[in-house]
Amino acid sequence: MLFQRLLKGRKSPAEVTGSQVAAPSSPTKPAPSPGHLIEQALHDHDPARRLAAIAQLNELEILVRLGGKDSPPEVRTAAVARLLDCLCQPHSDLPGNWHELLGQIQEGSQLARLAHSAHDPRVRRAAIECITDPETLATCAIQDASPANRWAALERIEDQSVLEKVVRGIGKRDKRVYRLAREKLRLIAERAERPRLVRQRCEELCAQAERLGRLGQWNQDRALLDYLDRQWAMIQDEAEPEWRERFDHERARFLEAYAAHLNAQSTAAVLAPIADKTETTPAANSDQSTTATHPAANEGHGDPESATQSQTATEGPQLPAKQGDQPIPGIETLIRLTAQAERLLYASKPLDHKQVQRLLERGRARIGQWPDTEQAHTFQRYAERLEGRLRTQRRHAEQRLRQFSDRLAELEDHLQDGELKKADPLFQSLTAALELIRISGIDAASIAEFEQRLRLLAPRLRELQNWRRWGGDQHRENLCTEMEALIDQEIPLEVLTERLHRLQMDWKRIDRTGAPVNQALWERFHAASERVYARCRPFMEAQAEEREANRLAREQICERIEDFLAKVDWERVDWKKTLQAERELRQAWAAIGPTEGRIRRALERRFYQSLRLLDRHLDAERERNQVEKRELIARVQALIEHPDLEEAIAQTKALQRQWQTTVPGRQRDENRLWHAFRSACDAVFARRTAQQQVQAQEQARQLALLDSICAEAEQIAATEQDCKRLAAAQRELNTRWYEATESLTLARPASAAIHRRWNACRQALERQRQTLEQRQRQTELEQFAKRAALCERIEQAALKGEETALDTQNLRQEWAELPTLQEARLANALAARFERALAALADETARSELCRAAAGNAPRRAELCLQLEIAAGVETPPELADQRLRLQVARLAERLGERESGLQPRGLDLLVDWYLLGPAPQDQGLEQRFERAKAALLAEHPTVTDRSG
Incomplete structure (x- = not known):
């Protein structure tokens, strides 16, 4: 029986007084003490007894030791299993080395069990930080009772599908976790989209770099290059090698051309007088006449540049080499060829491969006559850059050629579907690509089939364009009819004005589609519009008056806020009322109707300039208030380990009364500060809760013991039929009750109830x-x-x-x-x-x-x-x-x-x-x-x- 086990070895009061009570009892094996269990679990040589002792052990610190790497495998396994069981049950406190248990737990299922079922939130948090399974983390982020643990679990999740599961599961129960999950999903989407955006940006920057220097706007393009460098630096690490090579090439090309331009400018400024003197000498005239009649002078006949050679003979870098004071005969041809090479190099249109090759051959023939002159070096430099540009152009042309078949198939699909808006620019792009391929020196046989297919598609394109022209005229006809119907239609002027504006926008939209304008329809539409506008004029004038009133209202708001800023004492201002007034001003500003655009922009600058000044003061107060809150948090956190618990609780309550918000910050920041403050306060109060829990556990133990005594008495009173055994049991139950109630700490209601029950049991036994x-x-x-x-x-x-x-x-x-x-x-x-x-x-x-x-x-x-x-x-x-x-x-x-x-x-x-x-x-x-x-x-x-x- 239970009382025999609890009272074994002790004498009853009847035995002490000498009364002879023959109480029958059966011998029972005593329960092992905690010290005996620890000794057996640590040092017993019998594996079976040692494992049995570990299975009954409740000391967490000993279990952590037994679960260490130095223990045998079977002992370590049993200790970890028992440790998990203990941690998943209520316990008074964790040992100092509790964090070492995570080193003994390697299986994901065991970590998941700790994260889900551990009684102490610190253990669940530590387990969450070791878990890598997204599904387990998602369960913790949704179901854990601690907000901090839910946040920690969510921070470790990066899988998109799991994050979506958390968003669906958490709902509005934890807005902080919900927002973080949504933010992480947004970042994942941005990372997925980032490569495409980088490629798009690379293409834009490279295209802008290719246009540098094409129009001869050197100073403007040089400033634009600095801007492009800053933009390129932001995406350079993410760009593919092909894009980096292309941008670096175009940048080097422009810088080299820009340096040559600066050199040419300085050279032309120095040698302009010498060139003028040379043109007036007889020798120069005879040389020019000889050049004009010599067969070599007609080498450029038939070239696109031959018609302008006489105009460009003196352009470009004119550096006539000298022999004494006389210019070298025929040097003007080399100067002219150098000027042509420079124009071709800086031209925006693609280079003609054949034309450039002829120019280079002629120039190099002249260079052979004067290899050491400065003109020869200049031409050679331009020639190398022209050849580099030709190679780049050919590479681009080959790339266009590889893509031509797919893009041509795409054009055929668009024409088949009647999608003129997509087919027309694609046709123009393919035509330009063919021209680029043709002039880049690529074999014409490789594009003959493409040219034939493109020519066959042109009639279909023209047919669609004609249909567009016809459709545009039909639409314009309908717009004219609708506008003319508005002339005499009796509808409110507000609706009439709106329809007038809509029809005018529709007309402009048709113009933007590219359909040719029909002048007769335009005049008809314009005349009808004028008559409708005449009807709408009173309403428009009323709207103008309303806009004027709105302007005055906006000016009044500006004056109010400026007057407030001029008179306010920032040392004694009521921040809550100030913030409320600022919000009301913004709402009032937004509620004012439309104002004339130019005036509205000026008033908005004035209004928002005053608001920025007010916001600076509000931001300063907001920062001061948040610093004060952080100090309160630090003071409460210092009270967590305060030795005097009652004093710590009193100070915490006083600090809670000091917490106030004058100017709130972002909701996220305010929530984070409040959560930190609330967590610190909860930690202080948790110490009292822990004490109360220990007391409650002791009272529950006492109540359970008394309940067991009462239950046993009730059972004996109901079943025992032997008078002597009943009397002996009655005496033993009285002894046990007396010993159990000597140090009773039950609350008054529970104590009264259990005593009433015991009195009833005692009367029943009697x-x-x-x-x-x-x-x-x-x-x-x-x-x-x-x-x-x-x-x-x-x-x-x-x-x-x-x-x-x-x-x-x-x-x-x-x-x-x-x-x-x-x-x-x-x-x-x-x-x-x-x-x-x-x-x-x-x-x-x-x-x-x-x-x-x-x-x-x-x-x-x-x-x-x-x-x-x-x-x-x-x-x-x-x-x-x-x-x-x-x-x-x-x-x-x-x-x-x-x-x-x-x-x-x-x-x-x-x-x-x-x-x-x-x-x-x-x-x-x-x-x-x-x-x-x-x-x-x-x-x-x-x-x-x-x-x-």
């Missing part, structure tokens, strides 16, 4: 014991009466001389068949009476003694009957009233100073004496008096006591 004792005593009395009746029957037969009517052997058998009496003394006394009665049947002397005893027992029996009547409280015959009074007085004197529980023990003793008295003459009246007294005595005093005690 009632059951009394019932069993009464039943046992009545049974014994009945057995005693049966034996006494048998004795009296034998005695009466002997007294009457009827011994022959009785068989001794039968009488002895009848005596043996009667139940055995529990009290040995009474049993022996009755057995002696029985033997005397039997002896009287067989022996005359014994019969004589029996007669003398019967004569002497007659008055004793009468006295016993009178005493029984007194004890039972029944009436006595009137003639015996005086005798009864004398007996009562005598009994009263005997009982003075005694506090018996009534007449019950004395009455039972009288009954026993009656049955043990022996033979007496038969008296029917006396027998009736005895039976009446006996019945009354047992009915009045049902609870009896065992005389053998």
